[in-house]
Amino acid sequence: MRLHDPVDVPLLADVLSARDPVAAWSWLRQQWGAVAPVGLGPGARAWLVTSYPAIAALARDSSMVTTDTTAWNRTPDGLPAYLRAAFRAGQWQRVETSTGAEHARLRAPLDDVLAAIDGAEIGRVVRAVCEETVSRLVDLARSDPGREIDLMREYVEPVTRLGFGTLLGVDPVTGRQLFELAVDPATSQDRAGLDDAGLDDAGLGELSFLIGGQAMRDAGGGMTPAGLLAAHPGYRGTREAVLGTLSLVSGASAGLQAWLGQALLRALTDQGFARRLAGGRLGTDDALEAVLWDASPVSVLAPRFALKEGHLLGEATLIQRGDAFLLAVGAAACDPHVRGTSAWDGLGNRAHLAWGAGSHRCPAPGQARLIVRTAVETLLRQVEPTLSVDAHQITWALDLRFRRPAALPVTLGTAT
Numbered sequence: 001m002r003l004h005d006p007v008d009v010p011l012l013a014d015v016l017s018a019r020d021p022v023a024a025w026s027w028l029r030q031q032w033g034a035v036a037p038v039g040l041g042p043g044a045r046a047w048l049v050t051s052y053p054a055i056a057a058l059a060r061d062s063s064m065v066t067t068d069t070t071a072w073n074r075t076p077d078g079l080p081a082y083l084r085a086a087f088r089a090g091q092w093q094r095v096e097t098s099t100g101a102e103h104a105r106l107r108a109p110l111d112d113v114l115a116a117i118d119g120a121e122i123g124r125v126v127r128a129v130c131e132e133t134v135s136r137l138v139d140l141a142r143s144d145p146g147r148e149i150d151l152m153r154e155y156v157e158p159v160t161r162l163g164f165g166t167l168l169g170v171d172p173v174t175g176r177q178l179f180e181l182a183v184d185p186a187t188s189q190d191r192a193g194l195d196d197a198g199l200d201d202a203g204l205g206e207l208s209f210l211i212g213g214q215a216m217r218d219a220g221g222g223m224t225p226a227g228l229l230a231a232h233p234g235y236r237g238t239r240e241a242v243l244g245t246l247s248l249v250s251g252a253s254a255g256l257q258a259w260l261g262q263a264l265l266r267a268l269t270d271q272g273f274a275r276r277l278a279g280g281r282l283g284t285d286d287a288l289e290a291v292l293w294d295a296s297p298v299s300v301l302a303p304r305f306a307l308k309e310g311h312l313l314g315e316a317t318l319i320q321r322g323d324a325f326l327l328a329v330g331a332a333a334c335d336p337h338v339r340g341t342s343a344w345d346g347l348g349n350r351a352h353l354a355w356g357a358g359s360h361r362c363p364a365p366g367q368a369r370l371i372v373r374t375a376v377e378t379l380l381r382q383v384e385p386t387l388s389v390d391a392h393q394i395t396w397a398l399d400l401r402f403r404r405p406a407a408l409p410v411t412l413g414t415a416t
Contacts (some may be wrong), residue, residue: 002318003037003045004340012048012100012326014040016299017396021403025050025331035313038326040087041079046324047305047317048398050331052338052353054313058304058327059357062309063323064312065177065304067097072305073142073322082398086303087324095247096302096360103359106240109232110248113225114364122370126163130378133159138383148388150228151408152261162254164249181207182250201381207242214410255362258297258402259288260372265394265405267292267380268387284373292354299403301356329353330403364382 010028015038018024028036034051049055058065069089076088090097090321095106110177133155140147165175208230223231235241267274277287291297304325306312312319332338333352355362362368379385388409395406 001037002320003047003323006037007036009039009045010048012040012046012083013398015048016403017398019392019394019396021141021296021299021330022294022334025328026335028331029335033314035317040083044074044076045078046326047313047327048300048320048326049313050328050335052332052335055273055327055329055332055353056357058116058325059301059353059360062099062359065306066099066307067103067106067302067304068099068132068305069097069305071307071322072303072324073320074324077307080398083400086400091242092097094243104347105234106244107359107363109229109234109241109244110363112232112234113229113248114367116228117225119366119370122167122367123374124165126159126371126374128168128380129163130159131377133162134379134382137412141383146411148409148411151264151385151410152257152405153407154241155379156257156260156264156375156408160260160371161253163371164252164256168226168229169248170226178207178245178249179253182246182253207246208238251362252364254367254399254402254404255340256371258399259368259406260375261293261408262295262297263288263291263372263376264379264385265387265408266295267376267408268385268408270389284377285369288369288372288376292352295403296333296352296354297403298354298356299328299330299399301327301329301403302360302401309407326400329356384413386413 015024015028028048028050031116034049034054036048036050037045038048049058069087070088072089076084079087082286093102093106095103097109133217137149137154140149161175161179162172165172165178168175170178229239229245229248232241232244235244267277273287273290277284280410304327306319306321306323306325308319309321310319329352333354338352357366388411394408397404
């Protein structure tokens with residue numbers, strides 16, 4: 001079977017927005033095996049890989065596939081907006097789509113800057129941001145009991161953006177501008193934040209000023225992390241530094257919001273989980289690990305493209321050069337190859353692949369864990385949120401890479 005042989009195939013958008021992702025992944029495996037053809041848009045398809053062994057092999061073996069979008073045997077014309085930037089070739093190399101030595105060069109600045117952020121500083125900064133945000137929510141709950149609050153808009157988004165922006169050394173106004181440019185298609189002219197095709201000289205100058213000007217020096221006169229990134233010697237010019245910064249804040253914003261949103265939803269809808277967490281029988285880190293297994297905040301990794309033709313994933317499928325692959329790490333967590341029957345058998349086991357694998361692995365899993373842990377503990381220690389709609393009414397943001405609730409409407413009681 002070739003990618004375009006079947007007449008009817010599942011739509012990727014339906015899979016990503018499914019209310020029960022485990023059931024969706026399981027159905028795909030039953031119907032298609034380890035890899036399923038899915039529709040992206042008019043005339044465009046991709047192989048959606050749901051098997052843990054196949055995902056791990058493709059993520060780690062750069063001889064079979066590449067992240068370079070120019071290798072795709074189709075064009076992004078006609079793709080929905082949420083997919084366009086991930087499949088469109090830019091004029092400049094980005095860390096997400098580069099390979100080999102070029103990827104290593106563009107990845108080094110991100111690794112260097114993230115490694116320079118002290119863990120104690122992460123805890124202090126994020127805790128302060130969370131405390132301030134929760135305090136405002138507590139005041140709202142006391143002044144207007146029963147008022148409905150969207151935790152995604154009122155807590156998850158501000159604490160992840162403001163917390164990470166503060167760690168980078170940018171002020172709140174600058175941080176908000178950076179995150180909007182990086183992740184909001186409406187403010188980035190439908191570039192989904194990462195396509196440099198529309199980054200003209202004016203936009204480049206604005207972003208360069210935001211990143212390298214306002215964020216260059218800290219209170220002690222030294223370089224902030226954002227300033228270090230903007231001036232990193234690994235970058236060849238301002239445009240690469242700007243794109244590197246946008247890549248960092250885009251991934252951080254969406255990834256942190258997805259993990260935190262999923263963790264809070266689990267606490268709101270799973271009474272056993274919430275009791276164990278509140279009673280200390282389940283540590284926060286173990287709880288967050290359980291979320292990675294049972295409600296993966298990561299849906300798929302950045303697209304890969306076949307470098308050769310052949311039976312790369314078994315005799316049942318014939319891969320053509322340039323075919324697109326989507327590695328569904330959200331499906332890996334429920335793959336029988338790595339998951340047993342116990343609800344807690346994944347604890348201590350990082351085979352869920354939420355952080356990716358190979359050279360494109362997430363650069364900051366430790367920092368992400370500390371931010372999300374602090375945000376979960378701070379909120380649940382001070383307020384008692386109750387979901388104000390049925391769990392089945394929760395809808396999901398249409399996002400290629402991350403699965404996060406579009407909204408979490410709750411009422412708040414003050415924790416005692």
